[in-house]
Amino acid sequence: MKLLYWLDEWLTLPRNEQQTRLPMTGNDLLGDVFVKYNFVDVNNPLLFTFSPAGTNVQEQDLHPDFAPWGYHLAQKQNVNVIAFQHLGKSNWFRNRNLIFFLEQLSTLLTPFNCRLGYGLSRGGFAVGAFAKLLKLNQVLFFHPVSTKNKELVPWDDRSSTDIAQQFDWQQDYHDLDLGDAQGYIIYDPTNHIDRMHAKRYKQLTHLRVFGMGHGTHATYLNKFGFYKQVAVDFIQHQQIDIAQFRLQTKTLRFKEDYYKSLNKANVNSAHRQTLLSKAHNILIDEKEVHVQEHQAKIDIQPLIDVALKHQDEHPNDAIQLLEVAQQLVPDDPLIEHKIKQLEE
Template sequence: MKLLYWLDEWLTLSCDEQQAKLPMSGGDLLGDVYVKYDFIDINKPLLFTFSPAGTDVQEQDLHADFAPWGYHLAQKQNVNVIAFQHLGKSNWFRNRNLIFFLEQLSPLLTSFKTRLGYGLSRGGFAVGAFAKLLKLDQVLLFHPVSTKNKSLVPWDDRSSTDIAQQYDWEGSYADLDLGNAQGYIIYDPTNRIDRLHAKRYKQLNHLRVFGMGHGTHATYLNKFGFYKQVAVDFMRHQQIDIAQFRLQTKTLRFKEDYYKRLNKANKKSAHRLELLSTAHNILIDEKTAHVQEHQASIDIQPLIDVALKHQEQHPDDAIQLLEVAKQLAPNDPLVKHKLKELE
């Protein structure tokens, strides 16, 4: 735990002296959790990240250049970062070594005026559970799990809940405890368990994304940079542009491949397939209206002018230009007439 010793000495310095000691980076193994940190500027936010399920790293996978989930993304945004990577598949950040480390760490970070937390799923649980301890100001959570304490969430009947019972869910930091943290929770309201977990985060802004799902769908959304862009905005500005977020999710839902993949992922659930079908049909109509709206605002006259100017010397080129104009304005009478004339 060399970070704790370094911070203990660093905290005794003046602000200018502290800044002169930066940058400082390193890593520690805390039982079944690996932590990597990078401090660059005391005037910039300090971000805590916790890895989600699916990032199943073993101790033998660790090396000098290994980066926990979210670490490199934070570095690219020029924020200070402390990133925690769980080792093994069923790890829920319940190890006593980790908890002791966090309890000792938090009071040593007073030089950082803004503290952020970012996590998906299992990582979202850790952010929520340790938020008060770490004195987080803002958090960004994607479809998090609030706890695996069956007495608190009896409706969470996922297989991961049974597996997680090997840990203590009655002790400290086993349930969400946001303290004064504000921020955002993003989830799919059609996912029953995610929706019920999200309801427990009452003080956060709820952003709902139909079809986002949990796990399988997350990988697909990541392909379009969905998580990354939202996280980047959060790290840079400590807030999310809600209007831009809505536009981004709307654009994503217009992609036919989006529904094809969701249908494949939910092929065993007739209920969810029915929901997806309904949403898809609504979006088809919405997409048509969206296209028509933009078509109406497009000025095709320059295309027509160029086509008419070159129709005698280059009739084939003129036809191609008019075909483009027809796609943009299928009901324009002049375009129809000139195409018929040239063809």
């Protein structure tokens, strides 16, 4: 466990000398969990990430450039990071090697005053379970899972819960234990099990996104940068701009793929299909009004001026500029006339 030895020695140095020893990067294999770390600045936040389900890496997949889930995101934000990647499909971070490592690690982090945790689903469970141990200040969770202990969450009847029973859910760190951590939990309130798990995180700010499901729309939301943008906001500022978050989720609702994903996820529920259809029709009208309001604020005159200035020397370029202007304001007769004139 190279990191523990390095930190133990590093802590004996004066703070100014600690900084001169950075950056420092490395990795360890802790039984069935791979950990990679990167320390860049003792004054910057330290981010812990744990991988979600679906990132089913095997030990043979590891290579020198392999990065656990969330590692590159932390690098781009120039924060210190310790990223844990579970190996194998069914792995809930219950391995004794990992737990021993974290217990030792928790005593060696005193120089880092700001400690953050970020995880989705299974990764969020791990962040929540080890938050008090690691003395995290702020946490961010998507798709909550508080525990797989059936005695504590008898209503969690997912297949993943049954599979998880191969692990010990009675010993330490089997349930959420946030300590003094504050932060955010983001989930779909129409997902009954997610909503019940979320209720157990009473000290966090709850942000609800209708229709995001649990894992069903992860690829869809990721395509539009939803997770990344929220995480970047959290990492950079240790808080989320809730007004901006609401605007972002509203923008998602204007995308047709959103409803395609929801319809697919609820194909067996006629009641939900009807509700989705009504919501979709309402938002089609809302979107049209939004577009019209946006177009009304656009000043296309500079585009027209440039096109007219260069129409003799570069007529094709002028046409392209006018076509862009026409897309912004489709019903302008002057633009249409000018395009036809240049094409003749």
